[in-house]
Every structure is written in C-alpha cells, then in structure tokens.
Amino acid sequence: xxxEVLDYIETHxxxxxxxxxxxxxxxxxxxxxxxxxxxxxxxxxxxxxxxEIGFDQTEQLPTNNHPIVYAEYNQAGPDAPTVLFYGHxxxxxxxxxxxxxxxxxxxxxxxGRIYARGASDDKGQxxxxxAVFEAFMKTKGALPINVKVCIEGxxxxxxxxxxxxxxxxxxxxxxxxxxxSDSGMVAQNQPTILYGLKxxxxxxxxxxxxxxxLHSGLYGGAVRNPVMALSHILSTMKNIDEEITVEGFYDxxxxxxxxxxxxxxxxxxxxxxxxxxxxxxxSEKGYDAKEHTMARPTFEINxxxxxxxxxxxxxxxxxxxxxxxTCRLVPGQDPEHIQQLLVDHIERxxxxxxxxxxxxxxxxxxxxxxxxxxxxxxxxxxxxxxxxEKETVFVRxxxxxxxxxxxxxxxxxxxxxxxxxxxxDRLHSPNESFPLDSxxxxxxxxxxxxxxxxK
Amino acid sequence: xxxEVLDYIETHxxxxxxxxxxxxxxxxxxxxxxxxxxxxxxxxxxxxxxxEIGFDQTEQLPTNNHPIVYAEYNQAGPDAPTVLFYGHxxxxxxxxxxxxxxxxxxxxxxxGRIYARGASDDKGQxxxxxAVFEAFMKTKGALPINVKVCIEGxxxxxxxxxxxxxxxxxxxxxxxxxxxSDSGMVAQNQPTILYGLKxxxxxxxxxxxxxxxLHSGLYGGAVRNPVMALSHILSTMKNIDEEITVEGFYDxxxxxxxxxxxxxxxxxxxxxxxxxxxxxxxSEKGYDAKEHTMARPTFEINxxxxxxxxxxxxxxxxxxxxxxxTCRLVPGQDPEHIQQLLVDHIERxxxxxxxxxxxxxxxxxxxxxxxxxxxxxxxxxxxxxxxxEKETVFVRxxxxxxxxxxxxxxxxxxxxxxxxxxxxDRLHSPNESFPLDSxxxxxxxxxxxxxxxxK
Numbered sequence: 001x002x003x004e005v006l007d008y009i010e011t012h013x014x015x016x017x018x019x020x021x022x023x024x025x026x027x028x029x030x031x032x033x034x035x036x037x038x039x040x041x042x043x044x045x046x047x048x049x050x051x052e053i054g055f056d057q058t059e060q061l062p063t064n065n066h067p068i069v070y071a072e073y074n075q076a077g078p079d080a081p082t083v084l085f086y087g088h089x090x091x092x093x094x095x096x097x098x099x100x101x102x103x104x105x106x107x108x109x110x111x112g113r114i115y116a117r118g119a120s121d122d123k124g125q126x127x128x129x130x131a132v133f134e135a136f137m138k139t140k141g142a143l144p145i146n147v148k149v150c151i152e153g154x155x156x157x158x159x160x161x162x163x164x165x166x167x168x169x170x171x172x173x174x175x176x177x178x179x180x181s182d183s184g185m186v187a188q189n190q191p192t193i194l195y196g197l198k199x200x201x202x203x204x205x206x207x208x209x210x211x212x213x214l215h216s217g218l219y220g221g222a223v224r225n226p227v228m229a230l231s232h233i234l235s236t237m238k239n240i241d242e243e244i245t246v247e248g249f250y251d252x253x254x255x256x257x258x259x260x261x262x263x264x265x266x267x268x269x270x271x272x273x274x275x276x277x278x279x280x281x282x283s284e285k286g287y288d289a290k291e292h293t294m295a296r297p298t299f300e301i302n303x304x305x306x307x308x309x310x311x312x313x314x315x316x317x318x319x320x321x322x323x324x325x326t327c328r329l330v331p332g333q334d335p336e337h338i339q340q341l342l343v344d345h346i347e348r349x350x351x352x353x354x355x356x357x358x359x360x361x362x363x364x365x366x367x368x369x370x371x372x373x374x375x376x377x378x379x380x381x382x383x384x385x386x387x388x389e390k391e392t393v394f395v396r397x398x399x400x401x402x403x404x405x406x407x408x409x410x411x412x413x414x415x416x417x418x419x420x421x422x423x424x425d426r427l428h429s430p431n432e433s434f435p436l437d438s439x440x441x442x443x444x445x446x447x448x449x450x451x452x453x454x455k
Numbered sequence: 456x457x458x459e460v461l462d463y464i465e466t467h468x469x470x471x472x473x474x475x476x477x478x479x480x481x482x483x484x485x486x487x488x489x490x491x492x493x494x495x496x497x498x499x500x501x502x503x504x505x506x507e508i509g510f511d512q513t514e515q516l517p518t519n520n521h522p523i524v525y526a527e528y529n530q531a532g533p534d535a536p537t538v539l540f541y542g543h544x545x546x547x548x549x550x551x552x553x554x555x556x557x558x559x560x561x562x563x564x565x566x567g568r569i570y571a572r573g574a575s576d577d578k579g580q581x582x583x584x585x586a587v588f589e590a591f592m593k594t595k596g597a598l599p600i601n602v603k604v605c606i607e608g609x610x611x612x613x614x615x616x617x618x619x620x621x622x623x624x625x626x627x628x629x630x631x632x633x634x635x636s637d638s639g640m641v642a643q644n645q646p647t648i649l650y651g652l653k654x655x656x657x658x659x660x661x662x663x664x665x666x667x668x669l670h671s672g673l674y675g676g677a678v679r680n681p682v683m684a685l686s687h688i689l690s691t692m693k694n695i696d697e698e699i700t701v702e703g704f705y706d707x708x709x710x711x712x713x714x715x716x717x718x719x720x721x722x723x724x725x726x727x728x729x730x731x732x733x734x735x736x737x738s739e740k741g742y743d744a745k746e747h748t749m750a751r752p753t754f755e756i757n758x759x760x761x762x763x764x765x766x767x768x769x770x771x772x773x774x775x776x777x778x779x780x781t782c783r784l785v786p787g788q789d790p791e792h793i794q795q796l797l798v799d800h801i802e803r804x805x806x807x808x809x810x811x812x813x814x815x816x817x818x819x820x821x822x823x824x825x826x827x828x829x830x831x832x833x834x835x836x837x838x839x840x841x842x843x844e845k846e847t848v849f850v851r852x853x854x855x856x857x858x859x860x861x862x863x864x865x866x867x868x869x870x871x872x873x874x875x876x877x878x879x880d881r882l883h884s885p886n887e888s889f890p891l892d893s894x895x896x897x898x899x900x901x902x903x904x905x906x907x908x909x910k
Binding site for chain 2 (some may be wrong): 013031032033058082092093095096097142157158184200202209210211212213214215216217218219220221223225228230231232234235238240242270272276277278279281282283284287289290292294296298299300301303304305306307308309310312313314315316317318321322323324326328349352353354355358359361396397398399425426427428429430431454
C-alpha cells in the first residue's frame with residue numbers, strides 16, 4: 001500500500017537531496033537581524049514547495065519579525081483525522097566561523113553526512129516531511145489524512161511571535177494531534193521516542209561600575225571591578241558539585257521516580273567524553289550525566305564578557321560586565337517564578353560599588369511530558385522499528401521546544417515528537433551535520449506513520 | 456637668566472601647539488600590531504624634532520618590535536651634569552571608540568583641554584621637554600646641561616625590548632640622573648612630586664572545556680561550563696572586602712608606617728565618585744581608597760570573555776573562557792614570585808572537567824621609591840612652586856613604569872618623576888585629555904628645572 005510512495009522517494013533521492021541543498025544554502029539566522037531578507041527567502045522556499053506539492057491553501061502569516069508559513073490540505077475529508085505538522089526554517093548563528101571545516105551555508109556531503117547549519121536543526125527534518133507529502137501526492141494523488149502545516153522562523157529566538165498568532169488563530173491551527181521532528185535519537189539508527197522535554201527560561205545580567213574604563217594603576221584600590229563583581233555573583237549561583245545554589249530553585253521540582261531511573265538506565269547513553277572531548281563528565285551530585293541531562297534542571301552561562309579582549313594587555317578596570325544565562329526546567333517548575341528567584345538572588349548577593357541590571361528572557365516555557373503508552377505514540381514506535389529494523393527506546397531530553405508547551409496548553413492534544421537527529425549532529429555548534437541514514441530511514445518512518453494514523 | 460627662554464615659549468605657543476597636534480594625530484597604538492607603520496611615523500616625528508633642535512647625534516635603535524629614539528647633546532662640557540630624559544611615543548588602544556566625543560586622533564581643544572589619545576600619556580608630556588630644549592637652543596644657543604634622550608614605543612605593552620637594549624648599551628644611556636614626565640599631579644595646578652611607584656605583573660587564564668560550543672539543552676548536566684569554572688576560580692582570588700585571597704600574596708609586603716599614613720592623609724585626595732561616576736568607592740578592608748591606590752597592592756581583571764556575545768540568546772555551553780589579570784605591587788613584593796603564587800592558587804582551585812592554562816605576562820617590574828629629601832627632588836619641588844605658585848605635595852602612586860625599576864637596577868641614579876597630568880585626564884579611557892594649564896606651567900617648571908640642575 002505504501003510501496004510506490006517508498007519507491008518514489010528512493011528513485012527521486014538525488015533530486016530531493018538537491019532541493020534540500022537549496023534550502024540549506026539560505027543563511028536564515030534569526031538571532032541576527034541583519035539576516036532578515038534571508039529569513040524571508042527561507043519562508044518563501046517552504047511556501048513554494050507546499051504550493052507545488054498541491055496543498056489546498058498556502059500563505060505566510062506576517063509577524064512583528066519573521067513570517068510563519070501556513071498550509072492546509074483538506075481532501076482527506078471530514079472523517080479523516082487532521083494532523084498539525086510544526087517545524088522551523090530559521091537556524092542558529094555560525095560563529096565561531098573559523099572552526100567550520102566547510103562553509104556553513106554551502107552544504108557538503110562527507111562520510112555519510114550532510115554538513116551545513118540547519119542540516120539537523122531543523123531544516124533537514126522539516127524537508128523530510130515535505131518530501132514525504134510530495135511522494136504521496138505524486139504516487140497516490142492524495143495525502144492519507146488532512147494536514148495543517150506551521151513552519152515558523154523564530155524558533156532559535158524563543159518563538160517570539162508564534163504564541164500570539166496561535167492564540168489569535170486558535171481555530172486555524174486546530175488539529176487532532178501534532179507531529180514535530182525537531183529532536184534526535186539517542187544514537188544513530190536507534191529509534192527513539194521522546195516523551196518529555198525540559199522547560200526554558202533565561203536572564204541577562206549587566207554589572208555597571210565606573211562611567212568609563214579606568215587606568216588600573218590610578219584607580220585600582222578605589223573602585224569595584226565589575227568583572228570581579230559579576231564573577232562573585234555567578235559563583236554563588238551554581239557550586240562545583242553542579243548544584244544550583246539559588247534559593248528555592250529546586251522547591252517545585254517533581255522528584256525522579258525509581259521507575260524513571262530504571263527506564264533511563266535502560267537507554268544506552270551518549271559517550272560524552274568522546275562526542276564533546278571533555279576530560280570527564282560532571283553532573284549534579286547524586287545523579288549521573290544521563291539522569292541530569294534528561295530529567296534534572298540545568299543552569300548555564302551561555303556567554304560572559306567585560307573589558308579588554310584584544311591582543312596583548314590593557315591595564316584597565318572595565319566599566320561594565322555582562323553574562324547571558326539560560327536554565328532548562330523540569331515538570332513542576334514555573335519559568336516566571338524561576339526568573340524571579342534568580343533576580344532576587346542576584347540582588348541579595350551583589351556587592352557594593354556597582355549597579356546590577358537583570359533583563360528577563362521574554363519567551364519562557366514549562367516542561368512537557370506525554371504518556372509513553374498513548375496509541376499515537378505506540379504507532380510511532382512501531383513505524384520506527386519497521387523503518388530502522390531496531391527496537392524503539394523511550395526517553396526524555398534536555399532540549400526545550402516552547403511551542404510544545406503552548407500547543408499543549410492551547411489544544412491539549414497529543415504531541416508526537418519524531419526526531420531523527422543524532423548525538424554527533426553538533427546542533428548550535430560549528431560543523432553541524434545530519435546523517436543520510438536518518439534522511440532515508442526517517443522518510444520511510446514518516447511514510448509508514450502518515451499511513452498508519454489514517455487507519 | 457631664563458626670561459628669554461620663557462618669553463620664547465610664550466610667543467611661540469601657537470606654533471608649538473600646532474606641532475604637538477601633528478604628534479597626537481599619529482595613531483601609534485602599540486598593543487595592536489596592525490599600527491606598526493604609525494609607530495614608525497611617531498618615532499620619526501620625535502627624531503626629526505630632536506635633529507632640528509640641534510642635538511649632536513640622533514638615531515633610531517631598532518628592536519624586535521618598535522624602535523627606540525635616542526639622542527645626545529654634549530656641548531655643556533665634561534664638567535656639566537648629564538640627564539637622561541625618558542618618555543614614550545606609543546599610546547593605548549581607543550576602544551570603546553563610540554564613547555569618544557571627538558576623534559581620538561584628531562586633537563580638539565575644548566574648555567582649556569586638548570582632547571586626544573596620548574595627550575597626557577605620554578606624547579603631550581614628552582613634547583613639553585622637546586619644546587623646552589628648542590626654546591633654550593633658539594634663545595641661548597645651548598642647553599644648560601648635557602642631555603641624553605630615550606623615547607620608546609613599547610611602554611603600553613610593558614616596554615618589551617627596552618630592558619635588553621639598556622643592558623646591551625649600558626654606557627650609551629649612562630647619566631647622572633633621570634627625568635621622566637609620564638605621571639600626574641594629585642589635582643590640576645597642584646604641584647606634585649611622585650616619590651614612589653608600584654610594581655607590575657600579570658597573567659592570562661584560559662579555561663577549556665568541550666572541543667566546541669555545545670547545545671545547552673542536550674549537554675547541560677553532563678559537562679562543566681568553562682565560564683562558570685572560570686568565575687569560580689576568579690571569585691576565590693579577591694573577596695568582597697577587596698582583600699586578595701591568593702595564599703602568600705601579602706607575605707612580603709612592607710607594611711605602611713604611621714608617618715606614611717600621615718603624609719598621605721595630608722594629600723587632598725581625588726573625589727573618585729565624581730571623577731569615575733561610581734556609586735561609592737571600595738578599598739581593602741582597613742585602608743581608605745587613597746591609601747590603597749597609593750601604597751597597597753592591587754589585583755584587577757582587565758578583561759574576561761567566553762561564549763556568545765551577540766544579539767539575542769544563544770543556548771550554548773561555551774567551549775572556552777579567558778580572563779586577563781594584572782596586579783600592581785608594592786615594595787617588598789617580587790613580581791615573578793607573585794606570578795607563581797597566582798599559578799599555584801589557580802591550579803589548587805580549578806574544578807574537574809575543564810583544563811586550565813595560565814600564560815605569564817613576560818614583562819614585570821618591582822615597585823620603586825626614592826627619598827623625598829634628595830636635593831634633586833627638593834629642587835624639582837621648588838621649580839614646581841615657582842611655576843604654579845603653589846606648595847608642592849609628595850605622593851606615591853598606583854601606576855607602574857617598568858623602566859623606572861630597570862634604570863634604578865642598572866644605574867642606581869636618582870629618577871625624578873615630573874608629572875603634569877591631572878585626575879581628569881582619563882588615561883587609557885575614551886576622551887583622554889591634557890590641560891593647557893599643565894602645558895604652559897609645566898614647560899615653565901622644566902625651564903626652571905633644567906636651569907637649576909646646571910648650577
């Protein structure tokens with residue numbers, strides 16, 4: 001029944017890869033406003049493709065920043081279920097650019113992987129769904145179920161405008177369930193169902209001292225050094241046992257059950273020292289790295305800077321210092337409450353002689369979990385096994401997809417996370433890539449799945 | 456006896472200022488190798504001027520980096536004393552450039568001050584000596600004493616090559632005493648004799664974690680964050696009482712005497728909150744800001760950076776973090792020993808999961824002090840008073856001039872520090888400037904002094 005569809009994908013593999021290539025060539029970096037036109041180009045690429053596939057209706061919903069591509073296919077009829085497929089066409093910045101082995105926006109295939117920014121997160125995985133829709137239309141002249149498509153351009157900047165759009169157009173996006181491919185498998189070719197995601201929040205701390213940089217010889221001993229003051233603040237927020245020492249931070253955390261620890265223990269974890277090059281892994285006291293990354297909250301400094309960074313020495317007391325911080329949250333934790341705890345803590349520990357300002361990350365999200373034994377989840381697990389010919393494992397992951405929490409809050413329908421990425425993909429890092437195995441078996445999985453859920 | 460000399464300076468003030476302008480227009484930033492040609496231009500400017508004045512011999516001594524301008528005037532004869540005049544033609548970087556009210560290398564006179572990088576440190580003060588030499592030659596046809604001139608181009612990068620040159624050419628630079636104008640007065644038009652300088656040393660700490668930046672959602676909880684690790688290290692090196700908490704750091708410090716505290720108490724200190732804009736001053740527990748800046752050692756983070764600094768948020772665990780640190784030392788402390796104490800401390804407190812590397816600042820210097828009642832010092836004090844018509848105060852300062860320690864070590868002759876800068880000069884900061892009062896009364900002071908020391 002799905003054979004011709006699978007054959008189509010196999011025979012058209014080269015042209016599909018060429019088209020993915022065009023998508024990956026667009027530098028749609030949403031964190032940097034100077035790329036605005038390229039975001040527009042990427043949105044146009046997606047809409048054109050959906051139109052060509054034969055969706056009944058396609059459009060770009062304008063926002064204050066980057067448009068949301070929306071499309072509808074209703075020919076499966078009123079009795080058929082409707083799926084909402086979500087993804088994003090924007091990508092992370094590429095710096096440090098000098099660490100890329102090939103140009104981030106000139107895709108290159110090396111030893112079974114496509115190297116390019118966005119190859120895995122999320123252009124590559126979005127493209128697989130579009131290609132599968134194309135295959136169904138070309139071979140069956142129809143899609144097995146009704147489909148709504150929502151591809152946004154602001155995922156990497158916290159989906160700034162999506163929530164409002166979803167609220168305004170509640171009916172437009174309504175569906176029986178949601179499918180998202182913006183995550184990974186625990187190992188290449190290891191079918192993985194992701195049944196839990198972490199929440200997300202963040203702050204930016206700025207410590208201001210003197211009005212301008214000062215000569216360290218003339219003023220050292222008279223004024224507080226903002227970089228040292230910021231270091232003192234940060235050092236009180238997480239200790240060397242990797243415990244977050246912000247008062248109240250863990251209060252609402254739902255403790256891990258023994259069942260869950262057993263479930264996690266079953267998963268063959270990533271060899272972090274091999275994939276990251278660290279001398280040894282570190283994790284919260286009382287939890288191993290697998291448990292901490294999957295099921296415990298985190299606090300990370302994403303960037304810090306103050307004073308002179310150039311060649312040689314500059315003997316100054318810097319005027320200001322800044323730190324960008326984000327936290328990953330687990331079920332039970334409220335993002336806004338956590339932000340307030342961070343602010344209160346910082347105000348408590350800031351030393352005299354400097355002024356501290358804390359900017360709260362506007363877009364935050366709660367953690368999300370779905371029951372592993374839900375029929376739509378079980379069908380997904382089965383389709384994975386058919387395509388990859390390997391038993392599916394069930395995991396929670398440390399990543400955050402704000403839209404998942406919002407869709408859950410607004411519609412309360414099941415959200416099925418079909419990830420095909422791998423631990424070696426280097427998301428958000430130089431030399432991001434995506435395995436061709438995932439590309440091929442992943443599309444197979446999707447063909448099976450869209451067919452299965454129509455029954 | 457000195458009247459015509461003073462008259463010459465007064466009547467030629469405009470042309471002298473115009474020529475200083477040319478000097479300040481050269482962007483001779485020694486910390487950045489891309490300015491190498493401009494350093495050469497500045498050296499040429501100084502040599503051309505010395506030649507034109509009528510020195511018997513002028514030359515540029517090559518080094519591995521920027522040349523040292525040397526000149527000799529011997530016509531005062533074998534019985535007259537010989538002074539070595541030292542200064543530097545290089546300047547600090549200008550960043551943050553956007554904070555300058557006028558172009559750093561387009562000098563501008565506003566409300567009685569010349570605004571330009573190097574106006575006070577040290578081009579402006581070097582120029583005053585050259586102008587005074589010119590005035591003597593044009594009016595008397597001779598200088599009152601024999602003069603050797605040493606103007607280097609690497610003071611702002613720790614005088615990297617000067618020490619070796621002084622060692623090699625010990626005889627060439629030999630003199631009965633040394634005069635340097637690379638410091639300031641405690642207040643504008645307040646004659647100040649600087650009888651003590653701090654020593655200097657520094658290190659650069661680099662903390663390496665993962666091979667590349669990592670996704671904070673997928674790896675948070677598994678690897679150590681290098682920026683947090685560095686914050687932990689730094690926070691153990693100085694506490695919020697501004698006490699340096701590196702084991703052994705204070706062991707060799709010569710304690711302040713009650714006499715000295717009384718001497719410092721007599722000095723009308725700088726109003727730091729007014730000049731720097733800080734909410735309040737901070738200083739080492741048990742010492743006020745004046746005492747700490749003048750006579751206690753300091754530890755300052757000059758710059759720190761790691762991870763994302765761009766617009767918006769980037770959810771990464773940075774691969775690496777760096778901090779640039781310099782210390783100002785007092786009599787008793789050995790720079791190399793202090794560096795080793797810093798390295799030992801860092802190795803003791805570095806947490807697991809990261810690798811730390813410490814680079815030692817090559818050029819360090821001991822602190823320097825001269826007896827306030829030395830005749831050459833007393834003569835200087837008297838000349839200040841004649842020129843500025845105000846009683847001279849005696850102070851120590853937190854700045855470091857490595858060459859002072861070296862000249863002291865090599866020749867053991869008195870080093871007279873005739874500074875004309877003011878606390879409002881913003882050395883090493885945006886909008887550096889130098890008062891025209893200091894320019895005028897300073898040259899007067901130098902005319903008196905070069906005449907006095909010939910008697």
